[in-house]
Amino acid sequence: MTTGRGKAGSDAAGGPARHIPVLLAEVMTALALEPGATVIDGTFGAGGYSRAILDAGGTQVLAIDRDPTAIAGGAALVAASQGRLDLVEGRFSRLDAIARERGHPAVDAVVLDIGVSSMQLDEAERGFSFRFDGPLDMRMAISGESAADLVARLPEAELADLIYRYGEERLSRPIAKAIVRERALQPIETTRRLADIVARVVRGKPGDIHPATRTFQALRIAVNEELAELEQALAAAERVLRPGGRLVVVTFHSLEDRIVKQFLSQRAAVSAGGSRHAPAAAVAEPTFTLLGRKAVAAGEAEAAANPRARSAKLRAAVRTGAPAREARS
Known part of the structure; x- marks a missing residue:
């Protein structure tokens, strides 16, 4: 789980990474x-x-x-x-x-x-980061339900609650609505697609964290309990x-x-x-x-x-x- 187990990065799910133990x-x-x-x-x-x-x-x-x-x-x-x-x-x-x-x-x-x-952040196939396009996975143990599974099956209200509770994202409800709308058109199976969906809802300012940071954090926390x-x-x-x-x-x-x-x-x-x-x-x-x-x-x-x-x-x-x-x- 982070960081000092080895890393540096600019935000919770994206940013440059180096193996530097924190503190x-x-x-x-x-x-x-x-x-x-x-x-x-x-x-x-x-x-x-x-x-x-x-x-x-x-x-x-x-x-x-x-x-x-x-x-x-x-x-x-x-x-x-x-x-x-x-x-x-x-x-x-x-x-x-x-x-x-x-x-x-x-x-x-x-x-x-x-x-x-x-x-985990540096491996696109693990699906933790929106810096790389890869499968929407996020499983630390590489077993069990993935982030793509959660995004596909959760009702809109439960998805919004999850994003708010674990991501502290104030726009959780419009994000969940957008996800449900988009998954009805095509399954959301990659990090890039999810990040793009969230970015159309969350309008950040220059210098802010990536619009999808809190949503990715919430899904990662939920997937890995x-x-x-x-x-x-x-x-x-x-x-x-x-x-x-x-x-x-x-x-x-x-x-x-x-x-x-x-x-x-x-x-x-x-x-x-x-x-x-x-x-x-x-x-x-x-x-x-x-x-x-x-x-x-x-x-x-x-x-x-x-x-x-x-x-x-x-x-x-x-x-x-x-x-x-x-x-x-």
Whole structure:
């Protein structure tokens, strides 16, 4: 998912891409790794964070990615790691279960970089980007329902709701209407055709993001169940981190950052408040201590060198010894 797993780009679905780990120095500072630490990189991507963690000395890394092309691309790093990197295909929402399966019932750190990787954006056949014309796919795991399937089957109202909820696109209803009208004439099966349909509805100004950016983001999030995966991954990290272990998360848009912020705020809460008329409600013992109240953003130099970093936010926390909260059903 992004970015610092390797990339830079000008917007969520388009823009030039290079393999540059985002907020790498800040991530390594937040991890504060001791020699011999065991770390889960839940979003391996191009391996930017895993490589830096291995270079920290004596560390063991369990890296996870749901994209089989990322697993194949990481083979050389695995070979060079002399047994210190275990790269596993799977969903990061299961990172605690995967860790147990690989012999790590508890770990010292978990790092997550949320988004779509540069490799996925750069491959036209993956259908993530409107920079290249390709099949309207967007599946990170290359299985299941594609973006073209969603565009073809969803009723207009559901399609509009999806674009608004996950893309925060205020013109979601006219976009959905245009999509339904056009799909009745001919199936919408390519990224270029969808982008052109959206661009006829959303009139951008010079310097604005591409008109289709938010619609593409919404479809990608829906296809890959990204927000639900993130919520489950945070809870999984809580379960697998040992006391004193660190959770470090980098996000790239407000929907993701809001989930991380709310999770950490709730887990770090000491009291639910109260008054002389209504005593404070009982709350569970805090499972995390925040490393700073505000998110860390990229510095001016990194933002200038790597446009993708401009929207990045890092939040981090230290695991306490309290029992993990029960997962929500």
